[in-house]
Amino acid sequence: MFGRERIEYKTADQVRAMRRAGLVVAQAHAAVRAAVAPGLTTADLDAIAAEVIAQAGAVPSFLGYYDYPATLCVSVNDEIVHGIPGPRVLEPGDVVSVDCGAIVDGWHGDAAFTVVLPDGDPADLALSDVTEQAMWAGVASLAKGERLNEVGDAVEDVVAASGTPYGIVQEYVGHGIGTAMHQAPEVLNYRTRERGPRLRAGLCVAIEPMLTRGSRATRVLGDDWTVVTQDGSRAAHWEHTVAIGPDGIWVLTAPDGGAERLAALGVTVAPWGQDAL
Numbered sequence: 001m002f003g004r005e006r007i008e009y010k011t012a013d014q015v016r017a018m019r020r021a022g023l024v025v026a027q028a029h030a031a032v033r034a035a036v037a038p039g040l041t042t043a044d045l046d047a048i049a050a051e052v053i054a055q056a057g058a059v060p061s062f063l064g065y066y067d068y069p070a071t072l073c074v075s076v077n078d079e080i081v082h083g084i085p086g087p088r089v090l091e092p093g094d095v096v097s098v099d100c101g102a103i104v105d106g107w108h109g110d111a112a113f114t115v116v117l118p119d120g121d122p123a124d125l126a127l128s129d130v131t132e133q134a135m136w137a138g139v140a141s142l143a144k145g146e147r148l149n150e151v152g153d154a155v156e157d158v159v160a161a162s163g164t165p166y167g168i169v170q171e172y173v174g175h176g177i178g179t180a181m182h183q184a185p186e187v188l189n190y191r192t193r194e195r196g197p198r199l200r201a202g203l204c205v206a207i208e209p210m211l212t213r214g215s216r217a218t219r220v221l222g223d224d225w226t227v228v229t230q231d232g233s234r235a236a237h238w239e240h241t242v243a244i245g246p247d248g249i250w251v252l253t254a255p256d257g258g259a260e261r262l263a264a265l266g267v268t269v270a271p272w273g274q275d276a277l
């Protein structure tokens with residue numbers, strides 16, 4: 001879909017503008033994460049994120065995107081991505097994936113996390129943990145690798161090492177990001193012989209694996225947005241926006257730039273410039 005366009009390589013100033021958008025997304029995440037609980041509706045979560053983004057003087061990137069009607073995507077249980085917030089009341093043990101995008105001065109940030117409401121099934125917690133680990137391994141591969149397809153290798157390796165046969169969703173992928181939310185190149189979450197573009201300074205991508213506890217087969221609901229697993233198995237989704245700089249990578253949607261999680265993977269984060277936010 002956006003795979004064949006030219007890549008928009010960013011300058012240091014442009015990456016710093018994207019960092020501001022990334023931090024707004026991180027703020028919205030923090031507010032939603034602090035509030036999410038059984039008894040709230042998914043629309044309640046949307047209102048919280050909308051308020052944070054407005055207060056920051058930013059603009060939600062999903063709202064109006066191909067007529068998408070909300071600030072967040074909130075995908076519950078067998079919903080994988082693109083769940084539309086509404087009157088659905090969250091219940092104990094629900095698996096809730098929250099995806100948020102914001103625009104500052106025309107530059108986009110995009111990130112997602114999954115939370116399992118108490119008292120969740122340990123197997124759902126493991127699903128979310130492995131998906132998060134897969135995301136961080138994919139992010140780290142941007143620092144360690146030479147070509148973009150190494151993200152897919154890293155995701156598959158984490159899933160294999162988990163010892164659980166999770167489904168890796170293939171129809172929805174990570175993407176370049178910058179002056180638009182979705183740009184070239186596509187970032188696949190599975191192994192492929194196509195090596196993809198070289199990993200070099202100025203490349204900004206959203207890394208976003210989606211795993212299921214069953215088959216990877218997906219289906220879109222009648223609302224034309226909500227993507228669910230065909231077999232009803234539960235799914236998790238984690239995402240960060242990452243910039244590759246001259247000296248390393250910078251996770252624009254993580255408050256610490258990814259420093260803590262990447263250190264554990266042997267990667268040192270390299271923010272762009274002295275005044276990097």
Ligand code: MF3
Pocket residue numbers: 061062063065066068072073082099100101110111206208239
């Ligand atoms: N954040 C999603 C992605 O990662 C896109 C949301 S689609 C929208 O690609 F229409 F809701 F914006």
Ligand code: CO
Pocket residue numbers: 110111174175206208239
């Ligand atoms: Co995305």
